[in-house]
Every structure is written in C-alpha cells, then in structure tokens.
Amino acid sequence: MSKLPVDVGIIYEGERIRKANMYADLAGPKSKGAELLKVVAASKVKDGSVTVIGPDLKDMKEGSAYPFGVSIEVSGKKLEEDLEGVFERRIHDFMNYIQGMMHLNSRDIIWCRISKEANKAGLGLNHVGQAMVDLFKAEFDVIEKIQVTFYTDDKKIDKFLKDARAAYEKRDAKVRGLKDEDVDTFYGCLLCQSFAPKHVCTITPSRTSSCGSITWFEGRAAVKVDPKGPIFAVEKGEVIDLEKGEYSGINEMTVERSNGEVERVYLHSLFDYPHTSCGCFEAIGFYIPEVDGIGVVHRDFRGVTPFGIPFSTMAGQVGGGVQSEGFQGMAIEYMRSSKFFAADGGWQRTVWMPKALKDRIGNDIPEDVRDKIATEEEATDLDSLKAFLKEKNHPVVARWKEAVQASADGGIAVSQFEMPVAGVPMAGGGMTIIFKNAKIYAEKVIIKRNDK
Amino acid sequence: MIIAVSGKGGTGKTVVASFLVKILSKEGDLLAIDADPDANLADTLGIETKKTIGTVREELMRDRDKLPPTQSWRQKLEYDVMGATIETDTFDLLVMGRPEGQGCYCPLNHVLREIIDTVAKNYDFVIIDAEAGLEHLSRRTTQDVDVMLVVTDPSKRGVTTAQRIKELAEHLEINFKGLYLIANRTTKESEKKMSDYAKEVGLEVIGTIPEDEKVRKFDFEGRPLIEIEDSKALNAVEKIVKKLVKQ
Ligand code: SF4
Numbered sequence: 145m146s147k148l149p150v151d152v153g154i155i156y157e158g159e160r161i162r163k164a165n166m167y168a169d170l171a172g173p174k175s176k177g178a179e180l181l182k183v184v185a186a187s188k189v190k191d192g193s194v195t196v197i198g199p200d201l202k203d204m205k206e207g208s209a210y211p212f213g214v215s216i217e218v219s220g221k222k223l224e225e226d227l228e229g230v231f232e233r234r235i236h237d238f239m240n241y242i243q244g245m246m247h248l249n250s251r252d253i254i255w256c257r258i259s260k261e262a263n264k265a266g267l268g269l270n271h272v273g274q275a276m277v278d279l280f281k282a283e284f285d286v287i288e289k290i291q292v293t294f295y296t297d298d299k300k301i302d303k304f305l306k307d308a309r310a311a312y313e314k315r316d317a318k319v320r321g322l323k324d325e326d327v328d329t330f331y332g333c334l335l336c337q338s339f340a341p342k343h344v345c346t347i348t349p350s351r352t353s354s355c356g357s358i359t360w361f362e363g364r365a366a367v368k369v370d371p372k373g374p375i376f377a378v379e380k381g382e383v384i385d386l387e388k389g390e391y392s393g394i395n396e397m398t399v400e401r402s403n404g405e406v407e408r409v410y411l412h413s414l415f416d417y418p419h420t421s422c423g424c425f426e427a428i429g430f431y432i433p434e435v436d437g438i439g440v441v442h443r444d445f446r447g448v449t450p451f452g453i454p455f456s457t458m459a460g461q462v463g464g465g466v467q468s469e470g471f472q473g474m475a476i477e478y479m480r481s482s483k484f485f486a487a488d489g490g491w492q493r494t495v496w497m498p499k500a501l502k503d504r505i506g507n508d509i510p511e512d513v514r515d516k517i518a519t520e521e522e523a524t525d526l527d528s529l530k531a532f533l534k535e536k537n538h539p540v541v542a543r544w545k546e547a548v549q550a551s552a553d554g555g556i557a558v559s560q561f562e563m564p565v566a567g568v569p570m571a572g573g574g575m576t577i578i579f580k581n582a583k584i585y586a587e588k589v590i591i592k593r594n595d596k
Numbered sequence: 597m598i599i600a601v602s603g604k605g606g607t608g609k610t611v612v613a614s615f616l617v618k619i620l621s622k623e624g625d626l627l628a629i630d631a632d633p634d635a636n637l638a639d640t641l642g643i644e645t646k647k648t649i650g651t652v653r654e655e656l657m658r659d660r661d662k663l664p665p666t667q668s669w670r671q672k673l674e675y676d677v678m679g680a681t682i683e684t685d686t687f688d689l690l691v692m693g694r695p696e697g698q699g700c701y702c703p704l705n706h707v708l709r710e711i712i713d714t715v716a717k718n719y720d721f722v723i724i725d726a727e728a729g730l731e732h733l734s735r736r737t738t739q740d741v742d743v744m745l746v747v748t749d750p751s752k753r754g755v756t757t758a759q760r761i762k763e764l765a766e767h768l769e770i771n772f773k774g775l776y777l778i779a780n781r782t783t784k785e786s787e788k789k790m791s792d793y794a795k796e797v798g799l800e801v802i803g804t805i806p807e808d809e810k811v812r813k814f815d816f817e818g819r820p821l822i823e824i825e826d827s828k829a830l831n832a833v834e835k836i837v838k839k840l841v842k843q
Contacts, residue, residue, distance in 0.1 A: 160718040162625060163683035173679055229666055236671070249675040251667060312664060319665045335702050356660065357669070357703040365668040366707075374706065424702060477661050 146274045149266040150243040157237065161246045167263040168204045170212035172255035176301065177212035179254055180308040181232035186219040191289035194273030198297030201258060201268050212256055213295030213304045216276060220288035229315055231284065233365075238279040242272060251312055252305065269294045319361070322349040323482060324389065324411070328380060331363030332397055335374045336422035336465070343422040343465030344401040346378070346394050350483040351411050354425040356475035388413050388487040406467060413487035414438065418472045423463035425473025427501070429485060430458065433470075434526045435533055436547070437495030437540040438485060442476060445498040447520045450529045476501070480508045492539045496529060513539065598716065598740060599840070600772075602726040602761055603747035605634060607754070608780035611811055612747050613725040614640040614821040615833035617687055623841075624720030626687040629712075633694050637725040638682075641689065642820025647680040648693025653704055670707050677711050688719075728757065730764050743840060744775040745802070750786035754779070755793040762799070776802035778836065783807070803836035805829050 171177025204210055214235060232250070239247035244262025248255040258267065273292035280290055295301035324330075331347040336355075345353045349360040358366070358375065366375040381393025389411030398406045408417040414431050421428070427442040432450060441455045448454050462471040484490050491510045499519035502509070509517070516536040523529035534541055599616060603609040614637065617628045630637035630645075638645045656669055656676070663669055682689040690712070716722045724741070746761050748754025758777050765772060779790040782804040791801045808829035814821050824830055 158714045158717065160678075160715055162688060162718070164625075164685050248678055249671045251664070253667075253672065253675060255675055255678060312666070316664045316666060333703070335706055338702075353703075355703060359665065361665055362668055362670065365670055369670065370710070 146278055148242075148271045148275060150245075150262050150271075152241050152243065152275050152279075154241060156243045156245075157240045159240065159243070159246060161244070161257040161259045165259050165261075167206055167258045167260045168201065169209035170256035170258070170296070172209055172257075174209035175211050176252075176305065177214075177254050177256075178252035178305050178308040179214035179216075179232065179235050179250065180304075180311055181216040181218065181228050181235065182311070183223045183225055183228055184217045184219055186289055189217055189219045189289040189291050191291065192274075192277050193291045194270045194277070195291075195293045196269045196273075197293065197295045197300050200270070200296075201263060202266075204296075206260075206263075210296050211298055211301045212254065213293075213301045213308070214254075215293040215295070215304060215308075216280070216290065217293075218280070218287045218290045220286045222286045226318075227286075228311075229319075231280070231287075234280070234283065235276070238276055239272065241279065242267075242275055245272065252308060269296070322360070324348045324350045324380075325383075325386065327360070329364075330378045330380050330391075330394065331358070331360065331367065331375055332378050332401065333358055333363070333375045334401065336424060337401075340420075340422040340463065340465030342402040342405045343420045344398060345422070346398070346409065346411060346419065347375075348380075348389075348411060350481045351389070351419075352475040352477040352481070354419070354422060354473045354475055356426040356477055359477070385410070385487075389483065390417075402465070409467075410487060412483045412485060414470055414472055414485055415488065416469065418467055418469060419474075420465050420467050421462045421471065421473030422465055423459070423473075425459075425463075426476045427474050427479075428455065428458055428462060429472045429474050431470035431488075432495065432526070432529070435495055435530055435540060436493075436543050437533070437538070438488060438493050439496035440474075440479065440494065440501065441498060442501045445500065445520075447498065448524065450496055450523055450526050452525060476504065479505050489539075495533055495538060495540055496523060597720070597742050597841075598722040598724070599743045599745060600724040600726045600741045601745045601747060602728055602730060603778075604728045604757055607747045607749050608805065609747040610635045610637055610640050610725055611780070611821060611829060612745065612778060612805070612833060613637055613723055615824075615830050616723050616837065617641060618822045618824075618830070619834055619837050620721045620723065621687040625718065626721040626723065627716060627719040628687055628689045629722065629724040630689065630691045632725050632727045633692070634727070635725055638689060638691055639818075640821040642822050643682055643684065643689055645691045646682065648691045649677065649680060649708065650693025650695070652676045652680050653701065653708065656704065657701070673704075673707055674711050677708070677715065681715075690715075728761065730761065730768060730770070741770055741772040742774070744770075744772045745778055745836075746775065747778045747780055750779050750782045750790050750804075752793050755790070755797060755799065758794075758799055759797050776800050778802060779804045781805065781807045802839055803832060805832040 236247050236250055239245055239256065244259035244267060246257040273294065276292050277290050280287055295304050327349055333345040333347060333353055336343050347353045347358050347360055347363045352359045363375055366373065367377050378397045379393045380391040382391065384390040384392060390408065395408050398409050406420055409419055410417045411419060414429055427440055430439050432439050439449060441449050441458065443455055445455055449458065462468040462473060478484055491513050494517055496518045499521055502517065502519055516538040518529055518532045522532045601609050601613040617626060620626050628637060628641065656673060660669060663672065680690065744765060746758040748758055762775050777794050777799050779787065779801055782790065787804050794801045806828045808827050810824055810827040811821065811829050814824060
C-alpha cells in the first residue's frame with residue numbers, strides 16, 4: 145500500500161460525512177457523475193497512472209458540488225469483459241475504505257463526499273486513484289495493469305458519461321439474458337418466515353423472488369453485505385430437471401429450511417411441487433382447469449378473476465408457506481423471464497390476466513399470443529373466458545380437442561386434478577375443487593352430467 | 597447514545613424531543629428522527645421537510661422493476677436515504693413519514709433498518725420522536741435504543757400509559773438500557789404524587805417539566821420551539837440531560 149495522507153481500511157466503510165463536516169460533494173443530486181471499469185488491451189494501459197481532468201480537490205471551492213467521473217481501465221491475460229461489472233462494483237467498497245471519503249451507490253447515480261479533515265490532511269484525487277490501483281491489485285491477482293482517470297471538469301465529463309451509459313446498456317442487455325443454467329449459485333430468502341414459517345424463496349436468474357424485490361443480482365449483493373443475514377447463497381447442485389427447474393441443492397435447502405415439510409420444488413411449474421407461497425407475493429399464477437390454462441392476477445387488481453374471486457381471497461387460500469398445487473405466489477417480473485412457468489407451456493398456456501397487468505408487461509408478452517390472452521374486459525367468468533379463447537383460437541384450445549380425443553379413446557391417465565374438463569360444460573360459475581397434498585390413483589374416472 | 601422519546605399525543609413529547617435536540621447538538625454530532633407522523637418534530641425544529649423515508653420507499657416500490665438489472669436497489673436506497681436526510685449546520689434530520697401502503701415491504705423495511713442503523717452509528721446522539729404505539733420501533737426504525745423516555749401528563753392514567761409502553765417495548769424486544777418517565781406540566785403537588793404513582797409500578801420519574809408560558813406562546817404562534825433560548829421547560833430538560841449523560 146502506498147503512503148497516503150489519510151488512513152485506508154475496511155473500518156471506514158459506512159462512514160458518513162455530515163454536511164457540517166463536508167469539504168466538497170462529488171457527483172450526487174446537485175451535480176453529475178459516473179463510474180466505469182473497462183477491460184482493455186495491455187498496450188493501452190500505463191500501469192499505475194492516475195490522471196485528473198479538471199480541478200483537483202485542493203482547487204475546489206469549499207462547500208460546493210463538482211462533477212465526478214471515475215474511469216478505471218484494467219488489463220490482464222486472464223481478464224474478460226464479463227468481469228467488468230464485478231470489478232466495477234468494488235469501486236464503492238474501495239472508495240469507502242478511504243478515511244474522510246464517502247461513496248454511495250454505483251453506475252451513473254453516485255455520490256461522493258470529502259471531509260474537511262481529509263482536505264486539511266492534503267488528500268488529493270491522485271491519492272484516491274493510487275488507493276484504487278493498490279486495492280484492485282491486492283484484491284485481484286488477474287489484474288496485471290491498471291490506470292485511473294478522474295473527470296471533474298463540467299464540460300469534459302460529458303463524453304465520458306455518454307460512453308459509460310452506453311457501456312451499462314450493453315451490460316444490462318447481457319444480464320437480462322442470464323438464465324438459471326448460466327450460474328452455479330442461487331439465493332434463498334427467509335425474511336417471510338416470520339409469518340410463513342415453512343416458506344423459503346428460491347431466487348435464480350430466471351426467478352425473481354415472490355415479492356418482486358430480490359433479483360438474483362440483488363441476492364448476490366445482499367449476501368455480500370451481510371453473509372449471515374436472511375438472504376443466503378445456495379449451490380444449485382445437480383440439475384434434476386432443467387425444464388421444470390428442479391435442482392438437488394434447492395431440494396436439500398428447502399427440506400432443511402422448511403423443517404422437512406417441503407421436500408421438492410419445481411421452480412418453473414405450477415404442478416406437482418410448485419414453489420411455496422408466503423403471503424407477500426406481487427401476483428398469483430393459477431391454473432384454470434376448466435380451460436386448461438394459466439391465469440395471473442396481481443395485488444393491485446380490485447376486480448374478480450374468472451373463478452369469481454378477487455386477488456385477496458385467492459391470496460388467503462394459497463399463502464402461508466405451503467405448496468398449493470395449481471397456485472403460486474410470484475413476482476410480476478417473473479413474467480418477463482424466459483422460464484415463466486416454462487414446464488407448463490408458459491405464455492402458450494396463459495389465458496387470462498388483468499388489463500393493467502397486461503399493459504404493464506406489454507411487449508414482453510410474445511406477440512403470437514398477446515391478443516389471445518383475455519382480461520377482465522373480455523372475460524369475467526369461466527364461460528366468457530372459454531368463449532373468448534375459442535374465438536381467438538388460443539393455443540390451449542388445441543389441448544381441449546386432444547383431451548376430448550383422449551376420453552373418446554376410453555380411459556385416460558389422471559394426474560391429479562389437472563385433468564382437462566373442457567368437454568364438460570360447466571353451469572355458470574361452476575365449482576373448483578382443490579386437493580391439497582392428495583394423490584389420487586384411478587383406473588378410470590367417469591364424470592356424468594346429472595340430467596334429470 | 598440513542599434516545600427514544602415516546603408518549604401519547606399532546607403530552608409534550610415533541611417539546612421534550614426538540615429540546616433534547618437543541619441541547620445535545622451542542623455536545624456532539626446529532627441525528628434527529630421524526631418517527632411520529634402526527635407530531636411534526638420537523639416543525640418544532642424549524643425545518644421544512646423535503647422527502648420522507650416513506651416517500652423514498654413508495655418510489656422505490658413503484659420504480660423497482662424499471663431499475664437496470666445491475667443496479668442494486670439496496671445501494672440506491674442508501675443514496676436516497678442520504679438524499680432525504682435534512683442536513684443543518686448543527687444536526688441532521690430524517691423524517692420517517694407515513695407507514696407503507698399496499699404490497700410487501702418486508703425486504704425494503706429490512707434493508708432500510710440496516711441502512712439507518714449504519715447511518716446512526718456515525719452520530720454521537722440519535723433522538724427519536726416515537727409514537728406512543730411504538731409502531732416505528734416495532735417496524736424497527738432502529739435496532740437498539742439506549743434510553744426510552746416516556747412523557748406523560750401529570751395523571752395516574754399517564755403512569756399507566758408509561759407502564760403499557762414499557763410492556764410493549766419489552767414485548768417487541770426493543771432492547772433499551774433504561775426507561776424513565778417524564779411528567780410534563782406539573783405543579784408542585786402533582787410532582788410528588790407522580791413519583792409515588794410511578795414507584796408503585798416500578799418506574800422512575802427522571803424529571804418533571806413545569807407549565808411554561810413561553811412554550812405555549814411559541815406553540816400558539818407556530819414558531820419553532822428550538823428557538824426558545826431561556827425558559828423553565830428548557831432548563832428542566834437540561835437537568836434531565838445531565839442525569840442521562842451521567843449514567
Ligand atoms: S417474498 Fe421476498 S421477502 Fe419474502 S421470503 Fe421471498 S424474497 Fe424474502
């Protein structure tokens with residue numbers, strides 16, 4: 145570690161600099177700024193160099209806010225572009241290690257502050273840069289060369305900001321495409337066990353937590369901040385069924401955290417072993433046996449689902465941390481996942497959702513089914529839903545035909561209650577029977593209409 | 597030192613909190629937390645509020661799925677809490693605002709608590725103006741409270757309220773090192789009676805605050821109490837501070 149006018153160490157993390165003790169604000173709500181770390185060719189890096197474009201700290205006016213751009217370029221034989229984001233997030237930690245310097249957030253919404261004492265001690269941006277060079281090299285062996293450029297000039301920072309934003313966008317696009325199979329570690333969350341003692345959320349790149357708050361990235365960030373907290377890392381283990389989303393590591397973890405109550409979990413199916421539902425999910429995915437399709441209703445929707453019941457009633461029935469086959473508490477964001485109930489047919493099987501939700505998801509609904517999904521405007525009960533689907537020739541309609549075919553052939557295998565009953569017209573309203581934890585075996589099931 | 601001031605509305609709780617801020621901000625770095633949406637500590641401190649933590653939370657809830665996937669909302673929340681901190685030359689203030697609306701806020705509240713706990717560590721004194729029902733504390737605005745002061749009017753009912761707050765705090769597992777009673781608007785004879793009542797139920801009266809013309813006048817005119825320079829009530833709170841800091 146080079147000699148700096150102030151201390152550098154992990155004990156300064158969390159240091160807040162009060163306005164009363166502030167020398168200067170860098171970036172923050174009153175100015176602009178960004179930070180960007182790039183992996184570049186070795187020939188482009190002058191190892192250890194720190195450049196300041198614009199005024200250095202000592203030339204700033206006390207009590208003012210200045211723009212602040214942090215550009216870090218690294219090179220190394222083993223470095224890949226994918227590591228940029230991982231490294232970049234460490235800027236936050238490392239700047240906070242510097243005594244008398246505060247750093248908040250990341251990307252282009254950063255806020256740094258320098259204390260009066262640090263200024264008095266003679267801290268300059270060259271020192272801050274030096275600390276970055278030392279800390280990055282100490283932490284990551286793979287970084288062979290590193291150089292730092294700071295922008296504090298109001299005009300000259302603009303091009304850097306533009307470049308940084310373009311780089312984030314590129315990175316985000318990549319991240320959005322991240323799937324369960326691309327990572328080895330998933331995350332679990334136990335926060336809701338206070339009211340749903342058997343519930344544990346499994347958070348994967350393709351499955352945001354039920355409450356919608358914890359994405360896989362957020363989970364990773366949370367574990368870093370507090371490794372012993374309610375959010376924890378789980379090795380996903382062996383892939384038992386990729387499509388259904390069953391993993392040995394997740395099954396083991398669930399058994400342990402649910403006190404043996406829940407033994408298996410399919411992350412991407414409503415059937416057999418669906419993910420448990422706590423109570424604070426953003427939406428509910430539900431199977432509608434009468435049309436052999438899937439509906440989704442979100443918390444803000446005040447009307448009724450085709451079942452004739454509103455969100456709140458349904459939520460009361462499925463919550464509490466148990467597996468309720470055919471129902472699942474979920475995040476709205478999950479509908480943007482490429483694995484959205486993938487094992488059950490995903491969007492091709494989705495038949496109903498409130499209009500507000502449909503508008504919100506909008507273009508993320510595959511175009512071929514978008515217009516075939518009913519909302520409360522087209523379907524308020526099962527009859528109108530069925531009519532609508534038939535009229536639009538929704539993909540599920542083909543399943544009805546198959547089902548009728550199967551029963552005509554005589555005898556079909558009944559896999560619990562998900563038997564399509566499309567061939568049996570229900571009287572208005574109808575009835576839903578939910579079997580919980582039931583296994584029914586039958587040679588043959590005959591359902592007859594009771595014609596008097 | 598984290599001091600929570602609680603008590604029913606109209607008992608002078610916010611008067612005590614404001615004077616504590618005034619007195620202790622001269623002794624060290626101080627953070628005031630307005631955790632009673634019906635009391636307006638900010639007003640009595642003469643501060644125009646900008647954003648409450650409640651608003652920050654609502655906005656995050658609303659915009660959460662618009663955040664870029666690599667932007668952690670935890671870190672964004674840290675930034676926003678800093679942005680919502682009102683910074684004066686002598687102390688900082690956080691206004692908690694209304695409790696949440698629809699939806700699940702558990703992860704947000706959990707993270708907020710972590711953030712506020714970390715922030716609070718940077719101050720020598722944290723003064724929380726808490727509701728009587730301790731709602732904010734039960735939602736864990738902060739983890740630990742060193743001293744809980746319960747302000748009551750001079751009546752047996754006031755002592756019962758204090759007793760209930762004590763039980764509630766214990767039930768909520770809010771760890772505090774001391775819980776004391778402050779009797780407000782006392783007269784000579786009620787002073788004695790209050791401390792007797794308190795003793796009966798195992799509570800200690802740490803101080804009494806006399807009826808104060810100046811406070812009433814400032815209150816009536818809507819002037820910030822923190823501007824009061826010399827008054828009976830202020831002197832009384834000063835005495836209480838001396839006792840507290842000595843411990
Ligand atoms: S719903 Fe959210 S808070 Fe609750 S356990 Fe899941 S991730 Fe945690």
